[in-house]
Amino acid sequence: MARTRRPVVPGWFTGGGDTDGGGPGAENFRLLGTRCGACGAVFFPRVDSFCRNPGCAGTELMEVPLSRRGTVWSYTDGRYRPPPPYVSDPEVPWQPYTLVAVELAAERMVVLGQAAPGVTVADLRVGMPVEVVPGVLGEDAETVWTTWWWRPVPQDDRRRA
The missing domain is CATH 2.20.28 (Rubrerythrin, domain 2)
Structure with a gap:
């Protein structure tokens, strides 16, 4: 049985495409x-x-x-189990996650979000370019809960921009 894809918060982002942080459709994903x-x-x-x-x-x-790309304004690692709507199994040992505050220059604002899986505080620097990509916050038997992630812009894309 196919699961329904639902945004964690409806109306906060476009549907996008794949939710692996960069597959087809990621270029159309926007907050x-x-x-x-x-x-x-x-x-x-x-x-x-x-x-x-x-x-x-x-x-x-x-x-x-909103702009797809911005620059890291600040970042930290979350070492506590956050409250809902974050989905987390209390039976599974807690794994820290990375939070990124991203400055969107055109909009003159800072947007907070979780870094894409595998991105740690060691991978980030204030001022580095990042982009918003589709992600998955959690899954259950019926639903895949979608969200947004921030990931560093690949070096090749930085040179082209």
């Missing part, structure tokens, strides 16, 4: 934010009712795809 029509401010996670800018009373909000 989705909101742009205020009155002041132009961009927000993530998205909001649909009012502008988060305290100096703006705008209510005309448009969904916008």
Whole structure:
């Protein structure tokens, strides 16, 4: 029986393609934010009712795809078992994971996310280019819960950009 693919938080990212962090469809995977029509401010996670800018009373909000690439602003390893919606089997020994805060220059914001599997704090440096890719947060018998990951931009892609 095929499992249903569902985003952990609906409306926060495009469907993308494979969720191995770089397969077909990864180039179309994007986080989705909101742009205020009155002041132009961009927000993530998205909001649909009012502008988060305290100096703006705008209510005309448009969904916008965010930049696929940014630079590492900060990073750390998570050495504790996080609360839901993170899926974790309490019977399995805990494995640390890497969190990355990524600056999106065009949007003038920092977005937090988990690094792709295999990326550790030893692989990251402040200012290095990273890109958003589709990922899997967890799976059960009926559902594959999808999310986003950050991964370093391959050296060959850095030279082309």
